[in-house]
Amino acid sequence: MTTQTPALLMPPxxxxxxxxxxxxxxxxxxxxxxxxxxxxEGCEVHYLLVTRGDKGxxxxxxxxxxxxxxxxxxxxxxxxxxxxxxxxVLDHADGEVEASxxxxxxxxxxxxxxxxxxxxxxxxxxxxxxxxxxxxxxLCTFDAIAVAxxxxxxxxxxxxxxxxxxxxxxxxxNTDQANYWIDITDAIEKKLExxxxxxxxxxxxxxxxxxxRIAGAEHKMKYAxxxxxxxx
Numbered sequence: 001m002t003t004q005t006p007a008l009l010m011p012p013x014x015x016x017x018x019x020x021x022x023x024x025x026x027x028x029x030x031x032x033x034x035x036x037x038x039x040x041e042g043c044e045v046h047y048l049l050v051t052r053g054d055k056g057x058x059x060x061x062x063x064x065x066x067x068x069x070x071x072x073x074x075x076x077x078x079x080x081x082x083x084x085x086x087x088x089v090l091d092h093a094d095g096e097v098e099a100s101x102x103x104x105x106x107x108x109x110x111x112x113x114x115x116x117x118x119x120x121x122x123x124x125x126x127x128x129x130x131x132x133x134x135x136x137x138x139l140c141t142f143d144a145i146a147v148a149x150x151x152x153x154x155x156x157x158x159x160x161x162x163x164x165x166x167x168x169x170x171x172x173x174n175t176d177q178a179n180y181w182i183d184i185t186d187a188i189e190k191k192l193e194x195x196x197x198x199x200x201x202x203x204x205x206x207x208x209x210x211x212x213r214i215a216g217a218e219h220k221m222k223y224a225x226x227x228x229x230x231x232x
Contacts, residue, residue: 014117014168015043019084020107020141021121022097022133023053024075025198029207030173031120032082032191033184034225039083040187046114047079047087050103050137055094056201064094070200078197082190097133099124099140107144108154112165119145123172123228134174145170145232171227178226181215185222188212 017038019027027035027047038045053071054064072089079087090106097103111119122129122138129135147153148165158164171180184191188208195203209223216224
């Protein structure tokens with residue numbers, strides 16, 4: 001696919017954007033600058049989280065139940081910083097996400113209900129991706145996009161008055177096959193501010209600064225986010 005280095009962002013296909021991730025803080029870490037730009041340009045952005053991040057703590061006194069509440073609230077605060085319209089959180093167990101038929105159905109239903117033009121998610125084919133939740137979320141999202149398109153798929157949803165939805169473009173983040181770069185130089189501070197909402201995760205800025213500079217260097221951008229763009 002031809003390498004693209006857009007000066008402006010607006011992804012092809014429309015203004016309704018859905019970001020599907022595994023855990024709280026994933027959106028801000030991997031595409032927070034892009035989300036900030038999308039919102040600035042008038043797009044509607046919706047977050048869909050598969051888990052509440054209930055295992056994301058090294059504190060032996062922290063319970064999964066308490067952490068889930070904390071992390072969901074942190075995610076909603078981070079989304080508000082970026083101007084994201086809505087946040088939906090499913091209740092799959094952190095660390096146990098599988099690319100199952102059940103999850104595919106859930107995601108396909110959400111896609112059909114929210115009707116995005118563009119979806120951002122993990123690249124499930126990234127070589128040596130160590131987190132199983134990331135792989136499963138990306139793969140199941142891609143499968144759900146295909147399922148959501150057809151009248152023959154999940155017909156019980158269609159009988160309930162929910163219509164098929166054709167997503168135009170998918171942008172895979174956390175990829176090793178980047179073909180699309182977004183200049184987030186003007187949005188880097190907003191991205192960092194949103195990440196700082198995830199207090200329970202003790203996040204530092206090094207990851208964002210380092211990856212942003214690496215992604216931007218080849219295309220003469222100070223900071224960028226890299227994606228694999230797939231036109232459906």
